Amino acid sequence: MKIAILGAGNLGISIANGLLTNNMITKLYLTKRKTSTLEKWKNIPEIIISSNNIEAVECSDIIILCVQPSQFNKISNEITEYLNNRHTIISTITGLSLNVLEKAFGKEKHIVRSMPNTAISVGQSTTCLCSNDTGKSRLELAESIFNNLGKSFIINEKNMQAATVLCASGIAFWMRLIRSTAQGGVQLGFESKEALKMSIATASGAISLLVNNKSHPEEEIDKVTTPNGCTIKGLIEMEHQGLSSALISGLVSSFEKINKISIK
Numbered sequence: 001m002k003i004a005i006l007g008a009g010n011l012g013i014s015i016a017n018g019l020l021t022n023n024m025i026t027k028l029y030l031t032k033r034k035t036s037t038l039e040k041w042k043n044i045p046e047i048i049i050s051s052n053n054i055e056a057v058e059c060s061d062i063i064i065l066c067v068q069p070s071q072f073n074k075i076s077n078e079i080t081e082y083l084n085n086r087h088t089i090i091s092t093i094t095g096l097s098l099n100v101l102e103k104a105f106g107k108e109k110h111i112v113r114s115m116p117n118t119a120i121s122v123g124q125s126t127t128c129l130c131s132n133d134t135g136k137s138r139l140e141l142a143e144s145i146f147n148n149l150g151k152s153f154i155i156n157e158k159n160m161q162a163a164t165v166l167c168a169s170g171i172a173f174w175m176r177l178i179r180s181t182a183q184g185g186v187q188l189g190f191e192s193k194e195a196l197k198m199s200i201a202t203a204s205g206a207i208s209l210l211v212n213n214k215s216h217p218e219e220e221i222d223k224v225t226t227p228n229g230c231t232i233k234g235l236i237e238m239e240h241q242g243l244s245s246a247l248i249s250g251l252v253s254s255f256e257k258i259n260k261i262s263i264k
């Protein structure tokens with residue numbers, strides 16, 4: 001696949017890492033204005049480092065837009081006239097609607113809006129996808145790219161902001177949960193590094209149980225809560241302190257904020 005990542009910053013590089021690890025590219029353009037930060041990519045034969053977005057577009061079939069929302073107008077003005085029906089345009093730009101993308105590139109272009117998360121760099125991104133009408137025929141292609149970089153979900157665009165909170169910000173929320181349980185482990189007497197490793201391994205085991213058993217979290221909780229035992233005592237205290245309600249309120253606050261900053 002000939003792919004161009006326009007805006008090779010944090011997310012762009014994460015995607016590039018994933019594409020490279022999974023041998024998914026025949027040629028990959030990585031563009032940014034200051035290319036000096038991309039030195040370590042320069043010796044990889046399939047990769048071309050450039051600040052020339054137009055050349056990247058002309059030489060690629062799939063264009064992945066990874067610039068910040070404020071940088072979108074400049075880059076879209078630059079590349080629009082070089083886009084044609086061959087191209088699949090995949091935007092990762094948070095809050096940028098299909099309507100805005102269609103106004104910039106034209107309704108007749110194949111446009112996919114995506115919301116990956118940073119776990120894409122290790123091939124474990126949860127990526128939500130939707131498309132304009134023309135782009136529906138390219139959704140499968142986008143899905144196949146992101147399924148090789150984790151798990152993708154095709155959703156309605158109206159749920160894209162919610163998906164951003166649950167899946168992209170979700171990485172930060174899960175990190176905080178893991179950090180908190182590790183800190184609890186330190187309080188209980190473990191060394192910090194040991195506690196963190198144990199916390200990560202436990203989280204990973206919990207997730208594997210849900211995935212392998214196709215079970216609901218409460219089913220797995222039932223299996224470890226002995227009547228009048230220590231686990232139920234701990235869970236009740238966590239809920240008393242507002243664990244579930246704090247998590248849900250956090251998601252809702254994040255959602256309210258993203259709705260204020262989105263570009264319709």
Ligand SMILES: NC(=O)c1ccc[n+]([C@@H]2O[C@H](COP(=O)([O-])OP(=O)(O)OC[C@H]3O[C@@H](n4cnc5c(N)ncnc54)[C@H](OP(=O)(O)O)[C@@H]3O)[C@@H](O)[C@H]2O)c1
Binds near residue numbers: 053168
């Ligand atoms: N990070 C995440 O977890 C995440 C998750 C989902 C979606 N997103 C979305 O992904 C986008 C990128 O986020 P990020 O965290 O990767 O931002 P970032 O690190 O700031 O990357 C943006 C990159 O775009 C480059 N750039 C700016 N103008 C350009 C232009 N005209 N042509 C080519 N490159 C240009 C910048 O480099 P130069 O200044 O050198 O040009 C920069 O490296 C955002 O829209 C964000 O909402 C991010």
